[in-house]
Amino acid sequence: MNFLDAKRIVAEFSGGPELRLLLALSGTGEPLELFVKAAAAERGLTAKLRLLPFNTLQQALLADAASGEREVFLLLPWDLVPELDWRSGVPAERLDPTATLESADRVLARIAVRPGAAIVYLPAPIPAAFADQPTHEMVASALAARVAQAGAHVLSADSFSLGTYFGSGMPVAARSMGLVSRAVVERASAPKSEPAKLLISDLDNTLWNGVIAEDGLDGVSWRAEGAGYRHFVYQTFLRRLKGEGVLLAAVSRNSPEVALAPLASGRMTLRESDFVSVVASYHAKSAQIKELAKQLNLGLNAVVFVDDNPVELEEVGQVLPDVQCVAFPKHDDGLPAVLADLNRRFGRRELTAEDRNRTELYRRRLEGMVPQAAEGADLHAFLRDLRMRLILHDRSTGDRARAVQLINKTNQFNLNGQRVTDEDVGAALASGGRLFTATLEDKTGSHGEILAALITGEGRLTSFVLSCRVFQRRVEHAFSAWLAEQSGAPVSMEYAPTERNEPFQIFLRDPAFGEPVAGPVKWDADRYAREHSDDLALFELVTQVQA
Amino acid sequence: MDMLPSNPMETTEQRLQAIFRGVLELPAGSDPTTAAQGQTPTWDSMAHVTLVAAIEAEFGVTIDAGDSLSLTSYETTRQFLADVGG
Numbered sequence: 001m002n003f004l005d006a007k008r009i010v011a012e013f014s015g016g017p018e019l020r021l022l023l024a025l026s027g028t029g030e031p032l033e034l035f036v037k038a039a040a041a042e043r044g045l046t047a048k049l050r051l052l053p054f055n056t057l058q059q060a061l062l063a064d065a066a067s068g069e070r071e072v073f074l075l076l077p078w079d080l081v082p083e084l085d086w087r088s089g090v091p092a093e094r095l096d097p098t099a100t101l102e103s104a105d106r107v108l109a110r111i112a113v114r115p116g117a118a119i120v121y122l123p124a125p126i127p128a129a130f131a132d133q134p135t136h137e138m139v140a141s142a143l144a145a146r147v148a149q150a151g152a153h154v155l156s157a158d159s160f161s162l163g164t165y166f167g168s169g170m171p172v173a174a175r176s177m178g179l180v181s182r183a184v185v186e187r188a189s190a191p192k193s194e195p196a197k198l199l200i201s202d203l204d205n206t207l208w209n210g211v212i213a214e215d216g217l218d219g220v221s222w223r224a225e226g227a228g229y230r231h232f233v234y235q236t237f238l239r240r241l242k243g244e245g246v247l248l249a250a251v252s253r254n255s256p257e258v259a260l261a262p263l264a265s266g267r268m269t270l271r272e273s274d275f276v277s278v279v280a281s282y283h284a285k286s287a288q289i290k291e292l293a294k295q296l297n298l299g300l301n302a303v304v305f306v307d308d309n310p311v312e313l314e315e316v317g318q319v320l321p322d323v324q325c326v327a328f329p330k331h332d333d334g335l336p337a338v339l340a341d342l343n344r345r346f347g348r349r350e351l352t353a354e355d356r357n358r359t360e361l362y363r364r365r366l367e368g369m370v371p372q373a374a375e376g377a378d379l380h381a382f383l384r385d386l387r388m389r390l391i392l393h394d395r396s397t398g399d400r401a402r403a404v405q406l407i408n409k410t411n412q413f414n415l416n417g418q419r420v421t422d423e424d425v426g427a428a429l430a431s432g433g434r435l436f437t438a439t440l441e442d443k444t445g446s447h448g449e450i451l452a453a454l455i456t457g458e459g460r461l462t463s464f465v466l467s468c469r470v471f472q473r474r475v476e477h478a479f480s481a482w483l484a485e486q487s488g489a490p491v492s493m494e495y496a497p498t499e500r501n502e503p504f505q506i507f508l509r510d511p512a513f514g515e516p517v518a519g520p521v522k523w524d525a526d527r528y529a530r531e532h533s534d535d536l537a538l539f540e541l542v543t544q545v546q547a
Numbered sequence: 548m549d550m551l552p553s554n555p556m557e558t559t560e561q562r563l564q565a566i567f568r569g570v571l572e573l574p575a576g577s578d579p580t581t582a583a584q585g586q587t588p589t590w591d592s593m594a595h596v597t598l599v600a601a602i603e604a605e606f607g608v609t610i611d612a613g614d615s616l617s618l619t620s621y622e623t624t625r626q627f628l629a630d631v632g633g
Contacts, residue, residue, distance in 0.1 A: 002605045030593050030596060168599060168600065168615065174601075174603030174604040175607060
């Protein structure tokens with residue numbers, strides 16, 4: 001971002017929530033003002049910026065923070081050790097490194113007690129004020145390490161320009177004003193830096209690789225090899241956090257016995273006892289998290305939620321904006337950044353005996369699992385925002401390989417768990433049956449062909465499956481509402497309960513269906529279509545189906 | 548606020564004039580090429596610091612303390628940029 005870019009961004013910004021910000025630096029800050037406003041505008045915020053008078057940073061540290069104003073300290077080495085200021089020249093006598101670092105600690109301690117204060121550190125070169133080069137380098141490194149430990153965002157040294165600093169007292173190189181301003185606004189708009197207390201992790205494809213309800217215990221992986229490797233490292237990291245007093249919990253769209261199986265197997269790094277609670281239910285994750293935080297008596301801003309699924313993250317982020325959402329990496333190379341991010345959110349320098357025993361204390365408080373009757377969030381507004389598009393295919397003729405595959409690999413939302421061969425399906429179609437599938441797209445991309453339904457010529461639904469990837473989007477209701485309006489809509493379905501098809505059992509609780517016992521279940525198509533028109537309206541429907 | 552040019556193909560002079568208008572808050576329709584320290588009321592010491600930083604950021608040049616003091620008008624600034632190839 002250069003000057004004219006910043007000017008344009010500010011000019012075109014129509015306004016947003018106010019960000020009251022003190023940018024505290026000892027040098028000249030005025031040239032940064034426009035860039036900070038532009039960086040805030042990029043985040044939809046209107047910056048109300050206050051700067052300190054030139055060279056008054058140390059005095060400001062002795063005064064109380066202004067109410068309602070976020071403080072970001074843009075520090076340079078000489079703000080920690082005044083003798084290192086280039087504008088004062090090189091000290092007449094060599095500096096003592098121990099006293100130098102003690103000076104830095106005093107300044108950082110004054111900032112640490114200011115509520116919500118954040119630090120951005122610019123590690124500018126320091127003058128040759130020490131006995132020798134190794135001491136010089138040790139002091140420079142130790143200063144950067146101390147501010148990093150204090151939670152600072154540490155910039156690159158080339159964001160400093162001695163020429164600019166000499167010329168105007170402005171320490172930031174002109175070429176870096178945009179970058180520095182973005183770092184300042186990022187810190188100013190971030191949640192106040194109280195360490196988080198509760199990490200809630202998804203299970204499937206987060207704590208382990210794979211989907212336990214589909215792949216089974218032997219099909220998921222968490223070992224230090226292959227696809228399980230990053231999940232293994234993630235678990236070892238959670239183990240460390242737990243040892244330092246961070247509470248661990250898990251939420252999963254599964255039945256409890258399925259979700260707990262890997263944790264109870266005793267083969268993973270983490271055990272069920274490492275978690276204060278494992279919430280396994282088919283409710284929206286936002287509802288699960290809200291209930292859990294309530295039972296633990298923790299504020300939602302103390303909660304970090306980790307999930308691999310962007311839709312789950314968005315759902316939680318929209319319903320519970322105070323919860324800090326972190327995406328589990330889809331590739332191994334993304335792991336270091338995610339762990340560093342989590343470490344920053346939970347970072348605490350001192351540990352107490354209570355910290356180490358916190359999980360046990362909270363487990364006793366909860367005395368078991370969170371009730372599964374947690375109230376579900378109303379997801380309709382969220383789902384509308386996903387801009388979902390459901391493409392319906394008639395696979396009664398032509399290629400049906402994906403439909404057969406879906407029917408045979410889906411366990412959870414599955415009408416009866418019945419496996420079929422291509423010949424079985426062909427025979428049903430030859431007798432006047434129809435085979436439908438659906439592809440789902442939304443603003444995050446395509447989810448592929450995720451639903452299949454087979455109806456016999458007599459109007460019996462004999463297969464109906466939906467991929468667990470797209471649960472909680474009302475796809476099954478929308479498809480069924482559409483199907484109910486078609487000529488030849490099913491009049492019954494061949495239902496059978498299985499160990500894993502609880503999601504389908506929940507679906508069957510709809511009043512439009514008869515009593516869900518094994519065998520033919522009646523389906524009042526007119527009533528279903530009437531009562532689920534709102535689900536259908538969530539989707540842009542594209543029918544590639546012959547009437 | 549002035550409408551700002553957005554075309555990356557703008558000439559150095561057009562961009563420089565936009566910076567002078569923006570930093571010195573020159574009235575619409577006024578000629579930025581006549582701006583000079585001592586004659587343009589908004590060109591105070593802080594505006595000078597901002598002007599120099601804006602020029603450095605926009606054109607990717609470094610202006611040392613000594614050079615900064617010599618930029619006392621639009622014309623001397625334009626000439627400076629021409630000399631350093633900005």
